[in-house]
Amino acid sequence: MSQILNPRRDFLKKATTASVALSLNQTSFSTITKKKKNKLPKWRGFNLLDFFNPVPENGRKTKPEYFKYMSDWGFDFVRIPISYPSYLDFDRSKPIRPDEVMQFDNKILDEIDQIIDHSHNQNLHVSLNLHRAPGFCINAGFKEPYNLWEDEEALDAFCAHWEMWSKRYKNISSKKLSFDLVNEPYKRLDPNDQHSPGGPVPINEYRKVAEAALKTIKGINKKRLVIADGNGGGGIAIPEFADLDLNQSCRGYFPMHISHHKASWAFKDPESLPTPSWPGLHNDRYFGKEDLEKHYAPWLALLDQGVGVHCGELGCYNKTPHEVFLAWFGDILEILDDNEIGFGLWEFSGTFGVLNSGRTDIAYEDWYGEKLDRKLLNLLMKNA
Template sequence: MAVAEPVFPVKRGTNISHWLSQSSRRGAERAQFFTEKDVQFLAGVGFDHLRIPIDEEQMWDEAGAMEPEAFALLNSALDWCETHGLRAIVDLHILRSHHFNDEKRPLWTEPAAQERFFQCWRDLSSQLSKRSVDRVAYELMNEPVADDPNDWNRLVAKAVGEIRKLEPKRVLVIGSNRWQSTDTFDQLRVPAGDPNIMLSFHMYEPFALTHHQASWTGIRDYKGPVHYPGITVRAEDLEGLPEAVGRAMRSHVRHVDQEWIAQRLEKPLQVAKSLGLQLYCGEWGCYNKAPEADRLRWYRDVRALFEEHGIGWTTWDYKGGFAVVDGQGRPYQALIDTLLD
């Protein structure tokens, strides 16, 4: 099932995580973490675009004033992308009123928080609107998590309306509720008749493989084997484990292969086709504590599915626990080859 012709033609990219988002680095340390040399490297190995997460706390102070240094870095990154022939997606990743892993998310209930969200986009537009709509896209917000999917749909309608007053032709990336899950894709509503929208999902399934021993998850204490393809976690591997660990892992005892993953894609593919909109995977990746052979087999299978259906993608991430370079900045060649050969 092919999706619509791309309005923003991107195929293979990666996320520039932990730079202007999810990081305490500031000053020279932040500036040196990601430079033009990184963009040159990424273009050289074969990526065609970058997704650049940004956080409200880095880009704006608590009074809502734009932080000049952070915006200068963002603009520099977009300049580097232009120089080296890469497109870019600017992703508003975390708001003070919404973090995808927090229990309290006032964005859904407080009008002032929603107005602050809209103002973030007005400010971003004031900085970025002169950039070519063919080279830079905007992602409204990363991984919305609303108890009621219509809370997200209503916010989408209002945010798109605000941006369209300023930039009628800018490509806007919009994801599904609850961590951009494929399962909730049919609940997503976007403004009708706007062709400059790209629908986005994230792919981290099977979670027990892709987040094996990840410290921020509820399955972090399971140190036993995981497998792909096949039964991700075997029942016998849970024997003798502490009750809490076994309980957290039991739902992951299932057979997973490429066909199983393909079934996860059916809903977003159907929605994108019905709306005539481009479909995109803004994040997918496997944490580096999963066994390498299983990890690379998973990457190979998921990439093949994306290519079969014409889905552009960005891996999570460039530098980090899922990275295409190691902690010393050395290329992880086995993964690069799997992604880009």
């Protein structure tokens, strides 16, 4: 989930158009619901945001008991989106310099080890993701010293970080740990300006970055399972990568007027937005399950090409009416489930989570002092 304003909204319009066009070219509508073999396991679980913030103490700490809850409820997956500055030792009162991006903080790295250990102790597969990589993040709020898509120095640092992670976890099986290269590739005219115009990363630029990191990782452990996020912010499948030893990760945020209703980081004037419905009209356009099927058709086409697909992020902000959310979300989960595609809810506890989401339109169940959204959990467990 990514905190950008107009560029994210513009991307979704472009991604929708691209998805529909690609679906018509590569996948007939009659085959959309046909079950295809997915080479990736159908992992289902949650994102954990402990190191999502560039400042590690500002992360949302995962309580040790949460891992047991996940396992007891039938889930087997956690994705850990990490901001690389969170595990560096540098002067945070100033913008980071290129010569500081390799100053690893062993204390923080040990804390990340602990999350992975807690996950593995509960038989949860871990997907380690660079949500902010040297030279790129889809989020604002931290000034990068260079551009991952254009600058060799940034690419060298990116590969060096993956070299560090690969060596650190060399002996952990891919059945227990996978790497997710970089969160939601997107290119802006000014990479440090969240309002700067942008769109999908040119394929040759994304491929150069992905291939370099893949070579680094496989050079240390050739069996490591590696995932590339969809282009243009995660929503556009990449058939151009089908020849690489890469799986791909989609998103479950379409259409955004449902998933991010009244989210201040997603819309300029969130309070002016009309109450959404599902299925239903939005800006004189009708949205329903058929639109979701068209949106995911390019991803299902990847399955036919032998590419593994997983939905690394999905969910809904707490301002969308709960019943609307569940109706829409049930359709997404059904499409994913029918095609053996697993998922990671954006968070376990928080505004998108099953615990402590802060909704005002539901009655929470007390769960050992936590506020549990039982209806959402039941829907997720149905697909776990």
